[in-house]
Amino acid sequence: MSTTAEPGLRERKKAATRHALHDAAVRLATEHGYDRITVEAIADEAGVSRRTFSNYFGSKEEALMYGDFQRVQSLIESVRSRPATESPWAALTAAAASFNSELGELDPQSVAQGRLLRAHPALIAAQVQTFAGVERELAAEVSARMSEDDPRGVRARMTAATFLVALRVSLNMWLDAPAGTPLWSIAEEALATAGRGFE
Incomplete structure (x- = not known):
């Protein structure tokens, strides 16, 4: 596999994870209300860990x-x-x-x-x-x-x-x-x- 293709794949995976977290946050906030959602709930909804969430977003x-x-x-x-x-x-x-x-x-x-x-x-x-x-x-x-x-x-x-x-x-x-x-x-x-x- 070419080394030039690997960064592109990594970036696509990062973008997909970032989008999944954003979509999960909006979905949960819309369904349950902004005050009732947590970072943990967003991470769970997106199927990632709390630590992964923190790698992408601060809040x-x-x-x-x-x-x-x-x-x-x-x-x-x-x-x-x-x-x-x-x-x-x-x-x-x-x-x-x-x-x-x-x-x-x-x-x-x-x-x-x-x-x-x-x-x-x-x-x-x-x-x-x-x-x-x-x-x-x-x-x-x-x-x-x-x-x-x-x-x-x-x-x-x-x-x-x-x-x-x-x-x-x-x-x-x-x-x-x-x-x-x-x-x-x-x-x-x-x-x-x-x-x-x-x-």
Whole structure:
């Protein structure tokens, strides 16, 4: 067997375990309530040990947030693939539109997770922490596209943060909207409103 194939197989197994733990966390939280699930219960549901859980996630909140983290990482990759000539906000908006088209309507598990987030302060705090790291990464992409000076990186960070807030507000509004309301119809308006100071 080739040695180059082994890391790929290991990474696939790690990704599968991480997904299994995330799925188990969301499933248990949805069925029994966030306050009633434990790390041990999530590990059992996924068929792994408590120690294995700790190798992948630091808490049940982190396991629950993994889906959101993955989606935002995919969005950042979409921003990176935009033409270098696009302004920062144009690239962010176009990447969001493209990502939304690929994503389609959120699956029931994602909707259930969104409702859980709004109901529990601990999950909101975990979301803020997750997005703080993503914000820095996104700000670096914004900075690379800026034509004006931004020595402290203030404008780049503000642009990234505003973009992520617009997406989060859109999702929360969509969860309250009548069934059948397209998520992008809300997100597009939110991004256009938020982007007035960054175009």
